[in-house]
Amino acid sequence: MPASAPTLLDPGLILRQRFAAAALRAFPGVDLPDPIITLSQSPKFGDYQCNSAMPYSKLLSKPPRQVAEALVAAVDIADIAEPLTPASIAGPGFINITLSHTAVASLLAQLDTPDLGLPIDPDAPVTVVDLCGVNLAKQMHIGHLRSTVIGDTLARVLERTIGPAKVKRQNHVGDWGLPIAMVTARLIDLENAQQIDLAKLTLDDLDAIYKQAKQQCQADEEGLQTARAWGMGPKIEAELEAANAEPLAHLARAKSTLVALQSGDPDVRRVWKRIFDTTMAACLATCARLNASISQAHTAGESSYENKLAPLVARLEQSGVAELGSGALIIKLDDMGIPEPCLIRKSDGGYLYATTDLAAIMHRTSSVATGGLGASRVVYCVDARQSLHFRQVFAAARKAGLVAPNISLEHAAFGTILGEDNKPFKSRSGDSVKLGDVIDEVVAAALSQLRARPRAQEMTEPEMAHIAQGVALAAIRYTDLSTERIKDYVFSIARMVSFEGQTGPYLLYALARVCSILRNAQGQGLLTDSPTAGPIAVAHPAEKALALVLLRYPQVVRDVDRTLEPSRLCALLYELAGAFARFFEACPVLKAEDDGTRNARLRLCQLTRRVLTDGLGLLGIPAIERM
RNA sequence: GUCCCGGUAGCUCAGUUGGAUAGAGCAGCCGCCUUCUAAGCGGCAGGUCGCGCGUUCGAAUCGCGCCCGGGACGCCA
Structure with a gap:
């Protein structure tokens, strides 16, 4: 066991440890499973609850309430929770736990470190x-979006853990199959016929040539086999064979090009390298637009x-x-x-x-x-x-x-992106949609939403364009990451940039509001040079609710590492944004009733900003401080 | 045909190791901006958790069978 085991900040994990110890004390010699600690569904049941009295009662052959009483008597949580009483046991044997405000404040202070409770695990595998x-x-198309965004996000999370x-x-x-050889062959022909200048080759050219090449090699072999099988007669067979002659010739040529490519023929290699470079330059540029570090x-x-x-x-x-x-x-x-x-x-x-x-x-x-x-x-982020x-x-x-x-x-498998018709996302002509075009569309939609806002007047055009980029990126990535990987989802630009509800823009907006408070505080000279110097405190229910979400952050990031499910981080950040919005409504910061309250709230804001920025960063969504 | 994945509110989705009255968002209705960004907050309404049987003190969650939708299935990548 390494000495540098991460400090436990997650109240759920702390409680699990404490109740495990309690079970050992209360029922020595009995091998009981780990205690079940969950968040309470309703405030009247406290913050957390222990649900293990019922399953334990079966293993111990004792009434569940008696087990609960024994656990309550044995558990040592005086330092983190309000004292447990007989009234803490509810229903068949739920033990309701309310964390103390001082403990929450103290845990928050421990979270407020440079690594936000996420020290790098030295024993982790490469x-x-x-x-x-x-x-x-081929241009990157919509089918590459998920592998790129989910893969990049998982990589970012792992880089953190x-x-x-x-x-x-x-x-x-x-870059190596028969299709590539087909394109290479076609490109060599076009070059020889002086119909193309390789130096000026673009990916759009290649995309078109790819389609041509594929068409050229498309033989109606199925039809031919059917004709033979059904004995449709030599005439029909001959016609089909004649129609197939040209495609088959192209196919043969592609195959020989593949052999030449694989045996290192310099000329074929030269053309192939040109295809490679042209494709990669364009694709990496598209990855960059998605903020994917590839x-x-x-x-x-x-x-x-x-x-x-x-x-x-x-x-x-x-x-x-x-x-x-x-x-x-x-x-x-x-x-x-x-x-x-x-x-x-x-x-x-x-x-x-x-x-x-x-x-x-x-x-x-x-x-x-x-x-x-x-x-x-090895994690495979593939369809x-x-x-x-x-x-x-x-x-x-x-x-x-x-x-x-x-x-x-x-295999971190993911589902298919569907169009509004619930079928795999395709253009009207049935082609796959270029990813760059989709990004353009989302940016345009974000910009027009932005212009419609009352605050739009306060912004310059370049500012708005910049914000629209950020909003579009948040919209695309959050949408892709927020549902369970395995599920299909409908790509609805209108919904993802709607700016309302569970969307990327909502998270950015929450962050912009935190930043706004801190900016104003700075302007009023309320932030000291050492912003973490003041005491952290949690008093108001909205403050506590916000704090409890913040404390779950490190463990959720580790969960994403383990399960490869970015949607869990999305869900937590959405909860965080919501908790902050309620705090924002209920708890004035700059106009707090006294200096102590104000400073404590400022610290809460600072920590919220850090966690939200960090979490969005893991999702590959850069922070926008003003919007 | 075999196997895999889905099915939860009108729509889009959460629901952790089986736990209390199944939660959000959108759409609908009603409130809240002289106060830190209303892209927000509060409230109302909305559910046979695909169907059935079983296991269990307790099932959206586990098992078996079925229904519906999608996908994959030896010489494409």
């Missing part, structure tokens, strides 16, 4: 976060595993883990509860994306000394539709002994 996952020759040095973002760029340094494309595939597959084949099935090389997983085998080599000798993923796992988890990333935890794929890859990696048993492989 963690890889697989995120973004763009493809070459385990330290930035141990978090390795990995952008597993799709850079060239995080890029680890499929191509980077290119020369690892053959040795890996050979090893798996030799060890007998992989076997031939209908010509393909497969790893059977039925003994691991997965009926579908994992394919790692096609019957034509080509490798599949599972092969690349296995190579990536090895790179990520092997030691730094051997050129790996040294991770003990839920790939769940089976990752179950297969993880199981295959374990079965093949590619990763040690203590290494954690986690």
Whole structure:
């Protein structure tokens, strides 16, 4: 047990410890589960409650109220809560606990440190976060939003809990398959025909060329097979074959380009590199607009595993883990509860994306000394539709002994973004929507909302434009992060920038109001040089309610680390903003009844600002101090 | 067909390890700006937690069966 275990600030955790000790004292020798401590639903039940008397009563064969009485008699919480009395036991045996104001103030003072109760865990494992996952020759589209935003947020949270040095973002760029070869082939043709200048190539060009190339290679093989199967006659078959001739030729050309690319043909490589650079520059710019910290340094494309595939597959084949099935090389997983085998080599000798993923796992988890990333935890921020794929890859990696048993492989799966019609978000023409265009739209919507406000007159155009950017970013990211990852959600620009209720802008607004108070205090010379010097105190119910939300912050951040669910942090910050809004209504700060109250409230404001700023920062939402 | 994920107020969603009267937001209705930003606050109204059976002192939560919606399912990535 490290001596530097974080100070317990969360009242729920403190109470759990105290009640566990009480259970040990009251019922020595009995192995009871951890006490259940929850927030009370209603103020009349106090702040927290212990619900364990009932389950314990069964294990102890004693009436629940008697168990509750024994716990109340044994528990030592005099330093943090109001004294428990027989009236504290309610219903079948709930123990209601009201924290003392002095204890809350003292815990708040302990929270008010540079790390906000979140010291970096020195024993934490190096963690890889697989995120973004763009493809070459394609604009980032709406399908990349969640992987980018959720992945970036999880990485930010981990950077906070385990330290930035141990978090390795990995952008597993799709830069190596047949589709890329198709584009490369097409681009070489266009260049030879002098129809394009590679030096001036843009991603929009590539996007168009990608579609052309795909079209060119689109053979109606299904139709042909149907015609054969149904015996539609040689004439129809011949017609279909003729129609297929051209696509098949293009396909053959793409395949040979892929071979050339993979064997290092300099000219093909040169064109490919141009595609790569053009794509990455544009995508990283879009990531930057989303405030996602994803850079060239995080890029680890499929191509980077290119020369690892053959040795890996050979090893798996030799060890007998992989076997031939209908010509393909497969790893059977039925003994691991997965009926579908994992394919790692096609019957034509080509490798599949599972092969690349296995190579990536090895790179990520092997030691730094051997050129790996040294991770003990790998988090995949990828669409839920790939769940089976990752179950297969993880199981295959374990079965093949590619990763040690203590290494954690986690798929942080997320649902689909839907349009207003409840179907996957697409443009009117059925194409996927470019992410940059979506961001533009949200910024425009935010700006027009902003102009409609009465306060708009007090702002300059550049100020408003700046705020609109921030509001749009908060709207997009908060919307994406605030529901459970696994669920689909409807992308409604109107709702996300509505500025009302549970939205990113509401959180920014709460922060702007805190900042406003502190700014005015500064202006009136009410903030001393050492802002944390004055005593912290909690008296008014709204102050206490605010304090109790603040105290839950560190533990919620750790929860996000553990569960990979940013929505929990979103929920807490929303509660915090609400608690502050009620405090703001009920408790005048600058015009408080006396200096002591005012200073205590100023400290509460300062701490609220810090926690809100910190939490928003973890969500990748920069603070706006005035709006 | 098999497997995975969802189903909670008109709409969008919370609901932690099974706990008290299932909570928010939006939309609707009623109040509150001479006072630190009304993008706010207070209140009213709104629910067979998809259906059934079971386990339990207690089930939105756990188990089994069904219904509805979405998704995945050996040579695409």
